[in-house]
Amino acid sequence: MRVELQPAYILHSRPFRDTSLILDCLTDDYGRLSLIAKGARSAKSRQRQLCQPFAPLLLSWQGKSSLKTLTSIESRQLPLGLQGEFLFSGLYLNELLTRLVPEQDSCPEIYQSYETALHQLAEKETLEPVLRAFELRMLEDLGYHLDLTSDADGAELQPSVVYQWWPEQGWRIASDTITAQNFSGAHLLALRDAVFQDPEVLRSAKILTRLLFKPLLGDRPLQSRKLFQKTR
Structure with a gap:
C-alpha cells in the first residue's frame, strides 16, 4: 500500500537502529500508525527538523506490514510553538x-x-x-x-x-x-x-x-x- 500526502501530526518518536526513527503519528484518514523514518537522525537528513511534534505535516508512506516506511515528509504550516x-x-x-x-x-x-x-x-x-x-x-x-x-x-x-x-x-x-x-x-x-x-x-x-x-x-x-x- 502506498499513501501520498496525508495530513498528520507526529505524537512521539524514538530511535531506531543507528540513524533512523520510529514515528507514532496521528493521520486524518488512517488514524494512528507507526512509520520508520530511515536516516532521519543523520546530521545531513532534511527530515530531521520536520520530525517534531505539534507541526502540521503531510506524510507519505508505503508498506504492507503494520510498520510502514516513510517516503516523504512536508510541512503544511509553521510548527505550533507551545511553551x-x-x-x-x-x-x-x-x-x-x-x-x-x-x-x-x-x-x-x-x-x-x-x-x-x-x-x-x-x-x-x-x-x-x-x-x-x-x-x-x-x-x-x-x-x-x-x-x-x-x-x-x-x-x-x-x-x-x-x-x-x-x-x-x-x-x-x-x-x-x-x-x-x-x-x-x-x-x-x-x-x-x-x-x-x-x-x-x-x-x-x-x-x-x-x-x-x-x-x-x-x-x-x-x-x-x-x-x-x-x-x-
Missing part, C-alpha cells in the same frame, strides 16, 4: 492518543478535535476548558458513551440532584454529599452544554474524566502528568 504549561498539555494529549487510539483505525473526529485543541493551546486559551473539552470528545469518539442528558432509568438529569456514576449502568441518584464519584446534576448539565466558566464545573469535569480514563489507561501512570507536578 510552558501549554507544551506540557500538548504532550499530555499526545500521550493519551498514543495510549488509547487503536493503530490503523480511522478516527477523523479525534484528529479534528486534536487539531482544534492544539491551535487553542498555541493561542494560549485557558487550559482547563481546552483539556476537559478534548477529553470528553475523545471518550465519545472512542465509543465510551457518556450520557449527560438522562440517568440510568431514562429520567432527565435534574440540576438540584446529586448523581453517582455506575460504569455498567450510567447515572443513579446518590446521597446529597458530593464525593469523588458523586456529581451535581447542575455540573453534569453544564458539561453537556460545554459551559466551563464555573471553576467548580471544571473541577467536576477533571474528576469525571480521570474516573472514566482510569480503566482505559490501566495502572501505568501518564508520564506527562509528572511535568505538571514538577512545576507546582
